[in-house]
Amino acid sequence: MEDIYLFRKELQNLGYCETVTNTYPRQIRVFLEFIKKENTAIKSEDILNYYNHIKTVKGKRTKKPFPNTRPATEKDFSLQRFNHPK
Known part of the structure; x- marks a missing residue:
């Protein structure tokens, strides 16, 4: 899940609002839990x-x-x- 953390940091660096920097990574985590695959296998x-x-x-x-x-x-x-x- 380090990729999700890095994605969140990138959103912050790009100046996205707090709602986006919290919500997008959370939704990605939910998606990855749903498909139960490695990121590269999606x-x-x-x-x-x-x-x-x-x-x-x-x-x-x-x-x-x-x-x-x-x-x-x-x-x-x-x-x-x-x-x-x-």
Whole structure:
């Protein structure tokens, strides 16, 4: 989980607000616990599966599912979309 710590520090260095520097790393940790894989083994399909999973989770405050959005596709989470090398 040192990678998550380094990510948090990078967010702070880039000047992101405290909410972002706390929330983003926490959500990444939740995602990694969900997929149970090493960071380097994550595929677009894993992100898609997690995205579709969280659409079924009820919010803690409202006890309702998160707002419906269009169904996610593999293209939505492809590495090319984010301009990252494979």
